[in-house]
Structures are given as structure tokens and as C-alpha cells.
Amino acid sequence: MQQTQTPTGLQGQTASPYRSYAAIVLRSFMQNKLAVIGFILLILVILFSFVGPIIYGVSPYHTSILKALQPPSAKHWLGTDDLGRDELSRMMYGGQSSLIVGFASAVVSMIIGVIYGAVSGYIGGFLDNILMRVIDILLAIPVLLLLILLVSMFRPSESLLIIVLAATGWFGTARLIRGEALSLRNREYVDAVKALGGSDGRIVFRHILPNAIGAITVTAAFQIGGTILTLAGLSFLGLGVPPPTPNWGSMLSGAATNYIYQNYWWLIYPPGIAILVTTIAFFLIGNALRDAFDMRLRTSGN
Amino acid sequence: MTEAVATDTLLEVNHLKKYFPIHGGLLSRVVANVKAVEDVSFSLGRGEVVGLVGESGSGKTTVGRALLRLIEPTAGEVKYEGTDILKLNKAQLREYRRKMQIIFQDPFASLNPRMTVGDIIGEALQIHNIARGKARNDRVAELLTQVGMVPESMRRYPHEFSGGQRQRIGIARALAVDPKFIVADEPVSALDVSIQAQVVNLIQDLQQDLQLTVLFIAHDLSVVEFICDRVVVMYLGRVMEVASSKALYTNPRHPYTEALLSAAPIPDPTVKRERIILQGDIPSPINPPSGCVFRTRCRYAIPECAEAVPQLVEVEQGHLKACIRDDIF
Numbered sequence: 299m300q301q302t303q304t305p306t307g308l309q310g311q312t313a314s315p316y317r318s319y320a321a322i323v324l325r326s327f328m329q330n331k332l333a334v335i336g337f338i339l340l341i342l343v344i345l346f347s348f349v350g351p352i353i354y355g356v357s358p359y360h361t362s363i364l365k366a367l368q369p370p371s372a373k374h375w376l377g378t379d380d381l382g383r384d385e386l387s388r389m390m391y392g393g394q395s396s397l398i399v400g401f402a403s404a405v406v407s408m409i410i411g412v413i414y415g416a417v418s419g420y421i422g423g424f425l426d427n428i429l430m431r432v433i434d435i436l437l438a439i440p441v442l443l444l445l446i447l448l449v450s451m452f453r454p455s456e457s458l459l460i461i462v463l464a465a466t467g468w469f470g471t472a473r474l475i476r477g478e479a480l481s482l483r484n485r486e487y488v489d490a491v492k493a494l495g496g497s498d499g500r501i502v503f504r505h506i507l508p509n510a511i512g513a514i515t516v517t518a519a520f521q522i523g524g525t526i527l528t529l530a531g532l533s534f535l536g537l538g539v540p541p542p543t544p545n546w547g548s549m550l551s552g553a554a555t556n557y558i559y560q561n562y563w564w565l566i567y568p569p570g571i572a573i574l575v576t577t578i579a580f581f582l583i584g585n586a587l588r589d590a591f592d593m594r595l596r597t598s599g600n
Numbered sequence: 601m602t603e604a605v606a607t608d609t610l611l612e613v614n615h616l617k618k619y620f621p622i623h624g625g626l627l628s629r630v631v632a633n634v635k636a637v638e639d640v641s642f643s644l645g646r647g648e649v650v651g652l653v654g655e656s657g658s659g660k661t662t663v664g665r666a667l668l669r670l671i672e673p674t675a676g677e678v679k680y681e682g683t684d685i686l687k688l689n690k691a692q693l694r695e696y697r698r699k700m701q702i703i704f705q706d707p708f709a710s711l712n713p714r715m716t717v718g719d720i721i722g723e724a725l726q727i728h729n730i731a732r733g734k735a736r737n738d739r740v741a742e743l744l745t746q747v748g749m750v751p752e753s754m755r756r757y758p759h760e761f762s763g764g765q766r767q768r769i770g771i772a773r774a775l776a777v778d779p780k781f782i783v784a785d786e787p788v789s790a791l792d793v794s795i796q797a798q799v800v801n802l803i804q805d806l807q808q809d810l811q812l813t814v815l816f817i818a819h820d821l822s823v824v825e826f827i828c829d830r831v832v833v834m835y836l837g838r839v840m841e842v843a844s845s846k847a848l849y850t851n852p853r854h855p856y857t858e859a860l861l862s863a864a865p866i867p868d869p870t871v872k873r874e875r876i877i878l879q880g881d882i883p884s885p886i887n888p889p890s891g892c893v894f895r896t897r898c899r900y901a902i903p904e905c906a907e908a909v910p911q912l913v914e915v916e917q918g919h920l921k922a923c924i925r926d927d928i929f
Contacts (some may be wrong), residue, residue, distance in 0.1 A: 374613075393702050485709055486704045486705075486706060486709040486710035487709065487710050487711055487712040487720075489665075489670050489702075489704070489710075490702070490704065490710055490770075491696065491723065491727075492670055493668050493700075493701060493702045494672060494697055494723065494724045494728075494777065495693070495694040495697030495698070495727055496702075496727050497729065500727070504715075504723075505712055508712075508714040508715075509712070509713070509714055511714070
């Protein structure tokens with residue numbers, strides 16, 4: 299056979315500049331207008347909560363009955379609450395606890411969910427069946443009731459909330475990652491690693507989870523948003539971060555139960571809007587990430 | 601192509617079986633078995649290229665994967681230099697992973713899209729502690745050159761390459777551990793015709809340079825004729841005929857082989873020949889026909905065909921067939 303073997307590669311084509319995987323995803327993420335809006339909103343909320351107090355410099359705990367329920371003024375930009383505490387400062391500190399609890403519990407529940415799901419999906423068979431039935435049982439318990447039970451059993455604190463929200467937040471993630479692992483473990487590149495003698499750990503951590511990173515990131519974004527919402531809900535019911543620590547949910551609850559008919563709008567709208575904006579920011583980011591990872595899949599498929 | 605020197609056997613497959621259970625009912629008991637591979641035996645001589653052909657659903661791919669234990673066979677023996685690899689434990693098997701490799705059919709599915717080409721090929725070197733760091737990169741560059749690609753490709757991701765280039769990367773990965781035996785599972789079926797020839801030539805060159813033993817699974821008979829020394833013809837999980845390439849193409853002795861050959865296109869419109877069109881589909885491997893599995897579609901079938909499974913018998917030196925009708929060819 300006459301052999302005409304010239305090296306092939308990308309030298310003949312218009313070689314695109316070298317780009318890492320993260321760079322490709324980031325690029326398509328930044329091309330999405332809603333994503334950028336979500337991202338900016340999130341940055342603003344973070345700046346508001348963590349940098350805001352330094353600039354504003356008013357204590358959220360200082361009470362003064364004489365100054366109770368004042369409308370916004372030059373001294374108290376967002377007015378004061380029924381104990382005369384500065385509303386804007388409480389909004390800022392409330393944001394800190396919302397973000398920290400939301401982020402930390404989402405991280406913990408993602409870790410549990412990803413490991414549980416990956417093990418279940420990759421090993422499969424009987425173990426998978428057992429693990430998934432456990433999830434079915436846990437999912438059948440109404441989360442809010444479970445949360446109320448757990449929170450009333452123990453002394454409420456931020457770390458308890460993180461643990462409780464994480465413990466009840468990982469079921470969906472585990473199912474999703476299990477599905478991903480189930481489909482990814484049958485890919486030929488996984489067979490190739492098996493044929494090379496690669497260990498199960500290598501297959502899960504180097505081949506299955508990196509390919510599920512899209513699903514993981516997207517879920518994490520939604521998870522943080524959802525957790526912040528749940529936390530606000532719990533606080534609204536009086537089961538969140540214990541007073542006097544400010545929290546959007548409990549601020550809203552206090553305002554809504556006592557002052558909803560008295561036109562103290564500065565107590566009602568700000569926490570409501572803050573919860574809405576933060577949640578929307580995370581959902582926009584989650585959506586955009588999903589699209590960004592999908593786009594990546596499209597280019598790799600042709 | 602050199603004539604096969606089949607005196608030194610590298611790999612011997614004896615009575616290989618693979619049943620896939622079908623679960624059903626409330627307790628998911630096994631209600632039936634898909635008999636994907638039923639009593640397959642053949643051998644490969646050192647340095648030999650053996651083709652494994654048959655239509656879709658004949659169990660070719662299952663055989664290929666069972667040899668490497670990517671699928672655990674139900675029964676049988678796979679002897680590599682006399683050692684039955686089906687009896688090895690995990691640690692022992694790892695040693696044999698270096699000696700036996702596979703090239704996959706779909707070059708788009710067989711490369712991890714999240715890893716660079718260098719990492720994909722280098723992973724083989726890492727798993728077996730062959731080379732790390734700079735030595736690894738040097739070896740990857742060498743492998744890429746060997747399969748006809750520029751070494752700079754190692755920093756790129758699989759999606760930046762065409763199907764043919766990806767298949768070359770897959771071949772480089774298989775070669776990284778310096779195997780003696782390679783299963784090529786329809787390595788060109790997913791490629792454009794214009795690229796097929798290049799990849800087939802590459803495999804053939806590598807086979808000769810590296811003295812590889814290859815099991816070449818395909819359904820394209822012209823490719824098999826070109827590259828293989830011997831051919832094993834499968835139908836519904838059983839071996840129908842085994843012969844040297846030349847003997848098989850010029851003088852098929854089994855009705856199924858005859859039908860397969862008549863279906864292969866000849867690029868010469870002046871050649872007139874009889875086309876044997878097989879009626880119907882391949883029967884269900886859950887409930888295969890009794891006796892000879894091919895009898896339901898065989899134009900030479902007689903009532904006796906249903907009675908017993910025909911054994912593979914040698915009709916000429918190195919030419920085996922599983923058919924009770926000796927009077928037809």
C-alpha cells in the first residue's frame with residue numbers, strides 16, 4: 299500500500315487560540331444579557347451586605363423607643379422599626395446572614411448530594427435501588443414541617459440553620475447527579491479508562507464528575523437561591539436566625555403582621571425586595587450557566 | 601500482507617458465552633436471557649489480523665468487549681498466552697490491561713470532552729506508572745506523531761478535531777501502554793468514506809511496525825478483505841465460518857457467508873452476479889431458532905437443520921464451517 303501520511307492536526311485550519319474549558323463557558327456566560335444582569339444584581343447584593351455596613355456605619359442593634367417607626371430621613375435612610383433600630387443597617391446585616399447561611403448550606407448539601415448521587419449512579423444495581431428508595435422516603439416528608447420540627451428541637455443558631463437546611467436540601471441534587479452518573483458511566487470514554495485499568499475512583503473523579511460539572515454548578519446556583527428563600531420563609535415563621543440578629547425574613551414578618559395596614563412601607567418593601575432580588579439573581583445565573591454549559595455540549599458534538 | 605503464521609497462538613477463545621438477563625415481574629426475576637454470544641471459539645496467532653464480521657445484532661461487539669472483560673462473559677475461557685484472563689482478580693487483570701487494548705467505534709463518544717488530548721493519552725501512562733511530567737509529554741508527542749498528528753495537538757480538546765483525527769487520538773491512547781493485542785471495534789464505521797481508507801492504512805501500518813495482533817470487528821467486508829489475514833463470520837451469537845481471507849472471499853462454504861458476500865458492493869458495474877437477498881430480520885436472540893440459527897433465512901435449509909446445532913468442522917486446511925449441508929458448495 300502506498301502511504302501518504304502527512305501529519306494532521308490543526309496547522310492547516312484557522313486554528314482558534316488556545317482556550318481552556320472554563321474560558322469557553324465564561325465567554326458564553328458573559329454573552330448572555332440576563333446572566334450579566336443576574337451577576338451584577340448578585341454583586342450589588344454582596345456589596346450592599348458586606349461593604350455597606352462599613353460605609354454606612356450605623357448599628358443595627360441600637361434601640362431607641364423615642365425614635366420608633368420614623369419614616370426615611372437624612373439620619374435614617376430607610377427609617378426605623380418599632381424599636382427605633384435603623385432599618386437600612388438591619389437590611390445590610392440581614393443580607394449577610396442570608397447569604398452566608400444560603401451559601402454555606404448549599405455547599406454542604408451539594409457535597410452530600412453529589413457524593414450520594416455519584417455513588418448510587420456509578421455503582422448501580424441493588425445499592426442504587428436502596429439509596430433511591432431512601433430518597434423517596436425522605437422526599438415524602440414535607441420539608442417545611444421537618445424543618446420546623448428540627449428547629450424547635452434545638453436552640454436556633456446560624457450554624458444549626460446551615461446544618462438543617464443542608465440536611466433537607468440534598469435530595470434533589472442526589473437524584474440529579476445519580477441520573478448523570480448513570481448515563482455517563484456507560485460512555486465509551488469510561489470504557490476506555492476501564493480497558494486501561496483505571497480505578498473506580500479515577501473514573502468517578504476524573505471522568506464522571508467533571509462531565510457532570512454543568513449539572514452540579516447549575517443546581518448549586520438554584521440551590522443557593524432556593525435556600526435563601528427557605529431561610530426567609532423559616533424566619534418569617536419565627537424559626538430562623540434568633541433575634542436580635544437581623545434577618546430579611548423576620549423583618550418582613552414583623553412588618554407584615556404588625557404594620558401592614560398602617561402604611562409603614564419602609565418596613566415592608568425593602569426586605570421583600572431584597573429577598574426577591576437575591577433569589578432572582580441566583581436564578582438568572584443558574585439559567586445562564588445551564589445555557590453556557592449546553593452551548594459547550596453543542597460545539598463538542600459537531 | 602504477510603501470510604499468517606498461526607503456529608504461535610497469542611489468544612484463544614473457548615466456548616465463550618454472554619447472556620444478558622431480562623428482569624421482569626414484581627420481584628424482578630430473570631424472565632429471559634438475551635443470548636448475545638453463544639458458544640464462540642476461535643484463536644488468534646501472534647501478529648495475526650483476524651476479522652470478525654456479521655450483521656448488526658450478531659454479537660461481534662459483545663465478543664470484542666468480553667475479551668477485555670469490559671463485559672463479564674457468562675461462561676467460557678479467554679486464554680492470553682495460556683492464562684485464562686476470565687479467572688484473574690482485579691489486581692492481576694490490571695497487568696493484562698497493558699497487553700490488551702481497544703479502539704472504539706465512535707470517536708465522538710470515546711474521548712472525554714473535558715480533557716485535553718495530552719491528558720487523554722497521558723492517562724494511560726499515568727495509570728500504569730509508565731511516565732510522568734515531561735517524560736509523559738514526550739511520550740504523548742511521540743505517540744501523536746506515530747498516528748500521524750502534530751504533537752501540538754496535545755494541548756487541545758477533542759471537540760477541536762474531526763472524526764478521523766479523533767479516531768487517531770483513540771488509537772494513540774490504545775498504543776500508549778504498548779499492547780500486544782488490540783480489539784478494533786468497527787474503528788472506521790463512524791467515519792466518512794474518504795477518511796476510512798486513511799485510518800485503515802494507519803492501523804495496518806501500526807500493526808506491521810509494532811507486530812500487533814488485531815481482532816478487527818467490522819461489517820464492511822471490503823475493509824476486512826483488505827486488512828485481515830483470517831476472518832470469523834458470526835450470526836446470532838454463533839460462529840458460522842472461519843477461513844483465511846482469500847479462501848473466504850473466493851470460496852465461501854457457508855450459506856450465510858455467501859449471502860453476506862453477495863451483498864457487498866463491487867465497484868465495477870460490468871460485473872454481473874446473483875444477489876442473495878436474505879428474507880426478514882435477524883431472529884430474536886432471546887429465543888433463537890432450534891438447530892442451526894441461520895436456517896430460518898437460509899435458502900438451502902432442510903428439515904434436518906432444525907434438529908441439532910451444527911458443529912464447526914474443518915472442511916479444508918484452516919477452513920471451518922458450521923453447516924450440515926456438504927452438498928451445496
